[in-house]
Amino acid sequence: MDTVTQTVELPAKRQNRRHPLEWKRSVVEQTFESGASVARVARDNNINANQVWAWRKLYAQGLLVEDAQVQPMLPVVVDVQPDRPAGDALEATDVSPPSVATSGSIQLQHGNTSVRIEGVPDATILRLVLERILR
Structure with missing residues (x-):
């Protein structure tokens, strides 16, 4: 019985490259x-x-x-109510709480989670909700 010896090289296992x-x-x-x-x-x-x-x-x-450097980002929809002109909207840098309750809403969507907040939210509760959503 004849035996044939042949060397077979298998292709190297493909590795995931990590590019900078x-x-x-x-x-x-x-x-x-x-x-x-x-x-x-x-x-x-x-x-x-x-x-x-x-x-x-x-x-x-x-x-x-x-x-x-990655900062979590959420799409935000600003809903200006008809009884409040668009020019009266609070600036994004204004972090002081409004002196009177204003009408409005915040709608946050992240993945399958959607949150709608009506009126003026409590800052502590809003922070807790955002932390929970971003997990």
Whole structure:
């Protein structure tokens, strides 16, 4: 009986590469240049185009930053009531509580969670609700 010995090399197990954030941002920014295409930028950088699209999505959401810089963001809808003119809306930097109760509402949406607060919320309760939502 004849025996044939053959050496077979198996492909190396694919490892997830961890690219530096600065490089990811650089790749994404290349796709914004005039005449650039995601496919070409991906090919030039030896990565999959789907990965570049994922990084573009993170970039657009402001999430392609160092972990220490990530700030949780919630979409906020400001509802100005008809009895209060738009010019009378409180500035975002005004942290002092209003002297009189005003009408209005705050609606927060994060994932599957939606919270609507009517009137003037208590600051402590609002902080607790936001902390719970952002977990």
